[in-house]
Amino acid sequence: MSGQSNGGGTHRPRAAAIIGPYGSGKSTLFEALMLTGGAQIKRGDPRSRRMGTELRLGHCSFLGDSWSLIDCPGSVEFAFETAAALSAVDIAVVVVEPVAAKAMLAAPLLKQLDDRGIPHIVFINKIETLEGRAQTVLDALQGHSRVPLVLRQVPIRDGAKITGYVDVVSERAYRYRKGQESELIALPGDMQAREQEVRGVLLERLADHNDALLEKLIEEVAPSTHEIYAQLRADLANDAVVEVLLGNAETDNGIQRLWKALRHDTPLAEATAARRGIPAGAEPLAQVVRSVHAGHTGKLSIARIWRGTVKDGVTLGGSRLGGIYRYPGGESAKMLQAEAGEVVALGRLDGVATGATVSTGPMESLPFPAPPPPVYALAIATGDRHDDVKLSGALHKLIEEDLALSVTSNADLAQTVLHGQGEMHLNAAIERLAKAHNLRVTTAPPKVAYRETIRRAVHQHGRLKRQTGGHGQFADIKIDIAPRARGEGFLFVDKIVGGTVPRNYIPAVGEAAEEATRKGPLGHPVVDVSVTLVDGSYHAVDSSDMAFKSATRAAMAEGLAAAEPLLLEPFDQVTVRVPSEFTPRAQRLLSGRRGQILGFTAAEGTPGWDDVEALVPQAELHDFIIELRSQTMGLGSYRRQFDHLAESRSGPGR
Numbered sequence: 001m002s003g004q005s006n007g008g009g010t011h012r013p014r015a016a017a018i019i020g021p022y023g024s025g026k027s028t029l030f031e032a033l034m035l036t037g038g039a040q041i042k043r044g045d046p047r048s049r050r051m052g053t054e055l056r057l058g059h060c061s062f063l064g065d066s067w068s069l070i071d072c073p074g075s076v077e078f079a080f081e082t083a084a085a086l087s088a089v090d091i092a093v094v095v096v097e098p099v100a101a102k103a104m105l106a107a108p109l110l111k112q113l114d115d116r117g118i119p120h121i122v123f124i125n126k127i128e129t130l131e132g133r134a135q136t137v138l139d140a141l142q143g144h145s146r147v148p149l150v151l152r153q154v155p156i157r158d159g160a161k162i163t164g165y166v167d168v169v170s171e172r173a174y175r176y177r178k179g180q181e182s183e184l185i186a187l188p189g190d191m192q193a194r195e196q197e198v199r200g201v202l203l204e205r206l207a208d209h210n211d212a213l214l215e216k217l218i219e220e221v222a223p224s225t226h227e228i229y230a231q232l233r234a235d236l237a238n239d240a241v242v243e244v245l246l247g248n249a250e251t252d253n254g255i256q257r258l259w260k261a262l263r264h265d266t267p268l269a270e271a272t273a274a275r276r277g278i279p280a281g282a283e284p285l286a287q288v289v290r291s292v293h294a295g296h297t298g299k300l301s302i303a304r305i306w307r308g309t310v311k312d313g314v315t316l317g318g319s320r321l322g323g324i325y326r327y328p329g330g331e332s333a334k335m336l337q338a339e340a341g342e343v344v345a346l347g348r349l350d351g352v353a354t355g356a357t358v359s360t361g362p363m364e365s366l367p368f369p370a371p372p373p374p375v376y377a378l379a380i381a382t383g384d385r386h387d388d389v390k391l392s393g394a395l396h397k398l399i400e401e402d403l404a405l406s407v408t409s410n411a412d413l414a415q416t417v418l419h420g421q422g423e424m425h426l427n428a429a430i431e432r433l434a435k436a437h438n439l440r441v442t443t444a445p446p447k448v449a450y451r452e453t454i455r456r457a458v459h460q461h462g463r464l465k466r467q468t469g470g471h472g473q474f475a476d477i478k479i480d481i482a483p484r485a486r487g488e489g490f491l492f493v494d495k496i497v498g499g500t501v502p503r504n505y506i507p508a509v510g511e512a513a514e515e516a517t518r519k520g521p522l523g524h525p526v527v528d529v530s531v532t533l534v535d536g537s538y539h540a541v542d543s544s545d546m547a548f549k550s551a552t553r554a555a556m557a558e559g560l561a562a563a564e565p566l567l568l569e570p571f572d573q574v575t576v577r578v579p580s581e582f583t584p585r586a587q588r589l590l591s592g593r594r595g596q597i598l599g600f601t602a603a604e605g606t607p608g609w610d611d612v613e614a615l616v617p618q619a620e621l622h623d624f625i626i627e628l629r630s631q632t633m634g635l636g637s638y639r640r641q642f643d644h645l646a647e648s649r650s651g652p653g654r
Helices: 025-034 076-088 098-114 133-142 189-208 209-220 225-237 253-267 270-276 385-401 423-437 503-516 545-562 581-591 623-631
Strands: 014-020 056-062 065-071 091-096 120-124 149-151 153-158 161-167 172-179 180-185 242-246 287-294 299-307 322-328 332-333 341-349 357-359 377-381 408-410 415-422 441-442 451-454 458-466 473-483 493-494 529-537 565-579 596-602 609-618 635-647
Touching: 014 025, 014 076, 014 098, 025 056, 025 065, 025 253, 056 076, 056 253, 076 098, 076 287, 076 299, 091 253, 098 120, 098 133, 098 623, 120 133, 120 253, 133 149, 133 242, 133 493, 149 189, 153 189, 153 242, 161 180, 161 635, 172 635, 180 253, 189 209, 189 225, 225 242, 242 623, 270 299, 287 341, 287 385, 322 565, 377 385, 377 423, 385 408, 385 415, 415 423, 423 441, 451 473, 458 545, 473 545, 493 503, 503 545, 565 581, 581 596, 581 609, 581 623, 581 635, 609 635, 623 635
Parallel strands: 014 065, 014 091, 091 120, 120 242, 149 242, 493 529
Antiparallel strands: 056 065, 153 161, 161 172, 172 180, 287 299, 287 357, 299 341, 322 332, 322 341, 377 415, 377 441, 408 415, 451 565, 458 473, 473 529, 565 609, 565 635, 596 609
C-alpha cells in the first residue's frame, strides 16, 4: 500500500489516538472523523452518551490514506487504557473544552505525551462556546506542557458569535458551515492584526529549530508557506511543537482541517517504529495493547502491526492466529491479512498477554506502560459458594483484559479483594462479571488487617488432666508471656532444665503457643510477643504432644486476656501528588483522616505539582481517592505502602 508522499500524506496505514478528559467531546470527534473518513458509523447523541470505559477501535480512510483511529476512555480511572493505546499510534489528538479550568484536566495527558515523546495535536472543541480568547486556554495548558503550544488558527467573531477561523499558515479565512466543509472567505480587515500576531508567535517557535528560518525572520524576509509546513511537520514529528486547532465535532466544524493536518503532519509508521527502536525487517512484528474475551469469537488481541504483513493462520508468539479483524463501521469485519502500520484485532492468541510483542521469528520485547498502583478496592463474594471456582476463572480473564485491575485473597480476613483505579473502574469490572460471565457478586469495603499485642508481661499456668477408660491425658506447663518491641514478631524460648518437660514435647508447646496468637482476645492476630516455657510436669503414660498442645492453648488464652491486650491498626505512608494550587486542600484532607503530615516537596519532573507526604491509618483510605479527586478537579492521585502498626485510638468499624 505504498504511495507518493505529499506534505506528509501517504497511502501507507497510520494510527491516531483520540484522547481527552471526560466531557471534552472526544468520542463525538472520533465519530466525526470516522464519518468524514467514509465509515458507515452510527453517530451517538452527545447529550445522552454514557462514559466510555473501554477503548474503541475504528478504521477509515482520508484522501486515499488508510487510518486506524482509537477512541480512548475519558475518565482518569481508565487512564491505563489510554497509556496502552498510545503505545500503538503515530500521533495523539488531545481534545479539550474552550474553558481554561476545564482544559486543565488534560494536564496529566500532556505530561504523559511529553514524557514518552509522542507527537500530538490539541483540538479545542465546542469552539462556539469560547467566551474569551483562545490564547487564554493555551496559557492554562502551557503550564502543564514542556513542549510549546502554538495556535494554528484564530477564531473569527461576528459579534459574540464565532463563525469561522483564519489559518495563520496559509493566511486564509474560512466560514463554518454545519455538516459541510468550511467556506473560503476574504480575510476580515479587523482580523489582520490578530492574525499577524499569532502567525509571528508560530514562526518564532518554528525558528527555534531552524537556523535558516530564524535568519529570515531577523532579516524580515517572509518564509514561504512550503517552508512553514515542512518545519511544522518536522517539529511535530520530533515532539518539539504542538499545533492547536479549533472546531466543533458535533457540527463537523473544523473536521476537514483537522483531517488535513493529520494527513500532512502525522509521522509515517516507519518513523514511529524507528522512534520506538524497532529495527526494519521482513518478518512480521506486532505488539498487543489490549486483550478482549469476546464470547463467540474467543479472545481478541488488539495489536499494532509494526513490521511486515500478518496473514491469518500464521503462528505468532507460539499461538496460531485465528482471524484478523478491522472495524470499518463499529462492527468487526474479518480480513485475510494486515499490513504494517495498521491496528487490528488478532483472534485466538490465547497464550499472548497484553503488552507482549509477537513475531514469526525470534521473540523481541518492546517497552509497554506499567499498570498504575491501585487506589481503590472492594471485597467481593458470590451469593453461592459453588460459584467460587467460576469466579476465580472470570477474574483471571478480567485481569488479562485490564492490567490496571488486580485481585488479592486474604485467608486471615476470609475475603477476596478486587483492586483498581476508582469506584467507576471497579463498578465497570463488576458489571462485566455479570454480563460476560453471568456472575453476580456482593461488594463491601475491604476489612482492615488489625492486629493485637499486649501491654504487660504475665506468668501463666496451664494444666490438662483427663482420665478416660484407658490412657488419660496429662500435661502441665508454666509459661511467661511478654510484649516485644513493635515489628519484632513472635518468639518462643525454651528454658526447661532438669527434664521437667521432656524434650520431645517442647516443640508441641512452641507450635501451640504460636497457633494461639492467630486470634487473640480482641478477635485479631496477636503480634510482637514472646512466650517462654519455664517449668512443667508430665506423666510417663498419659502425656502426649496433643495433651501439651491443649494445655498450652488454655494457658495462652488466659494469659493474653490478662496481659492487657491492645488493638493495633496499620498505617500507610501516603504520597499525594496534586497541582500546587491544591496542596493546602490535600493537606486538609489528610489531616481530616487522622493523617500525620510529614511535609511536601515539588514533584520531581512535574513542574507546578507537589508531593505531600503523610502517615495515614489504612482504615481511612478506602474512599480517599474519591474525595481527593473531587477536591482537585480529578487531577489528584496518590500512592501508598505499609509503614507500621500503631495503637488504635478509634478501633475497627470507626
